[in-house]
Amino acid sequence: MENADKGNASSREGLLLRLGLNDNKAGMQGLDKEKINKIIMEASKGSKFYENELKKDQQVNERIEKILKLKSKVTDQQLMKAQIKSTSNYHARRFGVRAAMPGFIAKKLCPHLTIVPLNFKKYEEVSKEVREILAEYDSHFMPMGLDEAYLNITEYLEERKNWPEDKRQHFIKTYNSALNEQQHQQSTTQIKPVVFGASAEEVVEEIRFRIEQKTRLTASAGIAPNTMLAKMCSDKNKPNGQYRIPPEREAVMNFIKDLAIRKVPGIGKVTEKMLKALNIVTCSELYQQRALISLLFSETSWRNFLEISLGLGSTHLERDGERKSMSTERTFNEISAAEQYSLCQELCSDLAQDLKKEGLKARTVTLKLKNVNFEVKTRATTVMSAVSTEEEIFAVAKDLLRSEMEAVAPQPLRLRLMGIRVSGFLNEEEKKYQQKSIVNFLEPGKHISTTGLFPRKSEEEIFPNASEKESFFNKKRATRQQTNQAASLNMSPNKQNLQDMKSLVKSVEPAENNGAHQIFICPVCFEEHQDSTLEAFNRHIDRCLSGTLEEDITDNSKSWENTTELSVNMEKEECQKDKTSKPQIEVQPAEIVDNATNRSTDIFPKLQDDEHSRESECSLSSNFGFDTCAKQDFPSNVLSVEKEEYFEESSSSEIKLPCFPDATENKVLVCPVCNLEQKTTDLALFNRHVDVCLNKGIIKQLTEESKSLGILDRGQNSTNSTVGKKRSGTLVPQSTSKKAKSNNSKCTIESFFK
DNA sequence: GCGGATCAC
DNA sequence: TATGGTGATCCGC
Numbered sequence: 001m002e003n004a005d006k007g008n009a010s011s012r013e014g015l016l017l018r019l020g021l022n023d024n025k026a027g028m029q030g031l032d033k034e035k036i037n038k039i040i041m042e043a044s045k046g047s048k049f050y051e052n053e054l055k056k057d058q059q060v061n062e063r064i065e066k067i068l069k070l071k072s073k074v075t076d077q078q079l080m081k082a083q084i085k086s087t088s089n090y091h092a093r094r095f096g097v098r099a100a101m102p103g104f105i106a107k108k109l110c111p112h113l114t115i116v117p118l119n120f121k122k123y124e125e126v127s128k129e130v131r132e133i134l135a136e137y138d139s140h141f142m143p144m145g146l147d148e149a150y151l152n153i154t155e156y157l158e159e160r161k162n163w164p165e166d167k168r169q170h171f172i173k174t175y176n177s178a179l180n181e182q183q184h185q186q187s188t189t190q191i192k193p194v195v196f197g198a199s200a201e202e203v204v205e206e207i208r209f210r211i212e213q214k215t216r217l218t219a220s221a222g223i224a225p226n227t228m229l230a231k232m233c234s235d236k237n238k239p240n241g242q243y244r245i246p247p248e249r250e251a252v253m254n255f256i257k258d259l260a261i262r263k264v265p266g267i268g269k270v271t272e273k274m275l276k277a278l279n280i281v282t283c284s285e286l287y288q289q290r291a292l293i294s295l296l297f298s299e300t301s302w303r304n305f306l307e308i309s310l311g312l313g314s315t316h317l318e319r320d321g322e323r324k325s326m327s328t329e330r331t332f333n334e335i336s337a338a339e340q341y342s343l344c345q346e347l348c349s350d351l352a353q354d355l356k357k358e359g360l361k362a363r364t365v366t367l368k369l370k371n372v373n374f375e376v377k378t379r380a381t382t383v384m385s386a387v388s389t390e391e392e393i394f395a396v397a398k399d400l401l402r403s404e405m406e407a408v409a410p411q412p413l414r415l416r417l418m419g420i421r422v423s424g425f426l427n428e429e430e431k432k433y434q435q436k437s438i439v440n441f442l443e444p445g446k447h448i449s450t451t452g453l454f455p456r457k458s459e460e461e462i463f464p465n466a467s468e469k470e471s472f473f474n475k476k477r478a479t480r481q482q483t484n485q486a487a488s489l490n491m492s493p494n495k496q497n498l499q500d501m502k503s504l505v506k507s508v509e510p511a512e513n514n515g516a517h518q519i520f521i522c523p524v525c526f527e528e529h530q531d532s533t534l535e536a537f538n539r540h541i542d543r544c545l546s547g548t549l550e551e552d553i554t555d556n557s558k559s560w561e562n563t564t565e566l567s568v569n570m571e572k573e574e575c576q577k578d579k580t581s582k583p584q585i586e587v588q589p590a591e592i593v594d595n596a597t598n599r600s601t602d603i604f605p606k607l608q609d610d611e612h613s614r615e616s617e618c619s620l621s622s623n624f625g626f627d628t629c630a631k632q633d634f635p636s637n638v639l640s641v642e643k644e645e646y647f648e649e650s651s652s653s654e655i656k657l658p659c660f661p662d663a664t665e666n667k668v669l670v671c672p673v674c675n676l677e678q679k680t681t682d683l684a685l686f687n688r689h690v691d692v693c694l695n696k697g698i699i700k701q702l703t704e705e706s707k708s709l710g711i712l713d714r715g716q717n718s719t720n721s722t723v724g725k726k727r728s729g730t731l732v733p734q735s736t737s738k739k740a741k742s743n744n745s746k747c748t749i750e751s752f753f754k
Numbered sequence: 755g756c757g758g759a760t761c762a763c
Numbered sequence: 764t765a766t767g768g769t770g771a772t773c774c775g776c
Contacts, residue, residue: 059759145763145769268761298774327769364755374766378757411771424755577764760773 043329051747060270064277067296071278074295086306129214137207142317150227152317153203160198169195170206173213204242228313229255231265252311256283264308283309322425322528326354329368329419337405337412344401347420352390355422360660361386362422362575365393371418386426393422525659 088634134141138151172658196206200223208219218240222233225247236243245255262272280286287309328350387393397420405413554570594736
């Protein structure tokens with residue numbers, strides 16, 4: 001009974017923390033918190049949001065339990081060793097040197113670096129003026145979000161020391177409420193001079209003064225020896241004030257001492273709660289418990305905690321780091337599957353525009369879904385050929401979405417949010433020399449070496465090994481060159497038809513779970529078959545495969561006899577990663593390993609050792625090499641084949657090719673197998689065609705078998721391993737998610753052709 | 755690389 | 764009344 005009450009009380013407390021009501025919030029002191037909490041609890045009880053918050057809170061509680069369990073197992077000896085390590089290492093490196101090198105502290109820890117975060121509202125409205133002012137003090141100032149900026153005015157201060165008074169003089173424009181904005185701007189009569197000194201404090205006063213004069217918005221600021229402290233300082237005298245921590249150890253520690261850890265940037269409600277469970281609320285408590293912390297948290301975490309407790313932070317403003325990701329997401333009321341697809345496309349379109357603005361190409365596409373219960377899920381695919389256009393992104397995203405739909409089928413996906421994120425951007429070098437796009441390669445009449453940047457080269461020059469190790473694609477490329485002219489004369493498709501086809505395919509896809517009106521598209525000739533029976537459609541494919549395509553296209557309305565049901569179960573290839581052959585990311589720095597053991601000798605870590613372990617940390621974070629396994633999430637089997645061969649060739653000949661943006665736009669694709677121009681620009685459809693071309697023989701064989709054996713059982717896997725190997729995985733459009741793949745190992749030809 | 759989670763703004 | 768969007772990072776796998 002009592003326990004249950006306690007449980008309720010603590011879960012309630014946790015939730016209130018989640019909902020953002022805690023003692024830290026400014027302005028809450030005078031209010032009856034208990035009353036407000038009660039109202040909020042009552043109001044949100046039972047809502048999906050509330051339920052989800054409870055769930056999340058429960059997860060945090062479980063994490064805490066784990067940590068406490070760990071804590072209970074920590075021995076005194078371990079703690080002692082950790083204490084020595086976490087103290088001596090840091091003090092040796094950060095402070096112990098002080099005696100030997102008096103200048104160290106001032107130089108390394110507390111230089112005359114002044115960082116000023118400014119907090120104002122409606123920053124975007126006045127960003128230009130503001131920005132202009134800030135640039136005068138630090139041309140490299142760093143904007144953080146829309147309403148904050150960090151400045152390093154150290155250099156400026158030096159310069160300003162020698163300034164004459166008139167250079168430090170500004171004028172107060174007294175605001176006359178009788179005048180409107182324009183009159184006020186023009187008014188020059190009501191001005192008083194003010195002179196600001198040369199100290200950091202006075203300079204910051206001046207900045208705030210000028211900002212207020214120009215925008216009539218107040219700003220708060222902090223002056224401190226590093227970014228973390230400066231940020232916390234600026235919170236001290238909000239909304240219109242400033243606070244300074246002098247660049248001295250004592251001053252810093254004094255400020256830090258009783259500071260609640262929640263005030264520290266980077267410590268959020270979850271971290272706060274976890275540390276609170278360890279009886280750590282203030283920064284000095286954090287320092288006191290540093291030994292325990294080092295045993296319970298990860299290397300990066302405890303080092304971070306330790307630096308916080310010592311008031312250490314970044315002392316330089318990093319130049320605008322390169323963007324790592326770009327995303328867009330939308331919240332909405334529940335929508336249908338078809339609407340989800342079109343929303344997905346819309347998001348891709350928005351994203352493509354943003355990517356274009358920054359000239360970026362990304363290799364990873366992530367779909368984010370939040371269901372009506374507020375549960376968030378992300379699904380990602382990384383492709384070899386970077387994406388940037390709406391079509392390219394959508395091609396990946398829609399497969400991810402489809403996988404998720406199929407995972408819950410026949411239930412619909414009940415969503416309240418969808419988002420698309422792209423990441424893994426190509427750097428300039430990669431963009432410049434990006435692998436030539438498959439689309440360009442497949443265009444009729446285009447030579448692989450076509451480029452404006454390099455002189456034209458012959459096939460031999462570019463692929464010196466081609467003759468001795470002639471690849472399939474090289475051969476095909478060569479024959480295509482020869483037959484191209486003739487073929488294009490007869491086979492050139494009508495552009496309008498192309499567009500029609502494309503839009504038709506799009507409109508069909510969202511409705512695929514709805515069996516009412518099915519449109520089959522032949523993967524060989526791309527002819528659409530509306531409302532035709534599966535049997536009739538199968539017959540059509542049979543004919544296409546046996547080469548009687550042209551007649552069929554001219555008369556696809558005639559009824560066929562001798563129906564043959566073709567039901568191929570395609571097993572996706574399980575692209576098993578050999579985990580043992582991968583570099584061990586779990587490798588711990590030597591320092592930690594030392595710490596975890598109970599070695600009783602040599603408990604004093606050497607500074608040198610520590611530095612070494614730091615180095616090894618850095619090397620651990622480097623990326624792994626190219627995964628040579630043709631992944632099933634590669635959007636097309638054709639692409640993967642091209643990729644492998646192309647890499648081989650390009651690396652052996654050291655020829656690098658530029659990228660061709662927007663390659664999918666208005667291009668005619670030529671199948672490298674049958675050498676015929678295809679009626680589609682949709683890569684997915686085109687790839688299917690190539691698949692079918694490549695597997696004609698096998699499919700034929702299967703068809704024959706099914707004829708002789710009777711109809712293949714839909715639910716059974718084909719035992720013909722040839723079909724499932726290597727390329728079949730990508731035949732199935734939803735083969736994107738690693739997790740989904742094993743569950744979705746079967747696919748009928750019916751769904752495949754839809 | 756992927757997916758979940760946390761955090762800041 | 765109903766509970767946002769964007770970007771970064773970390774951890775465990």
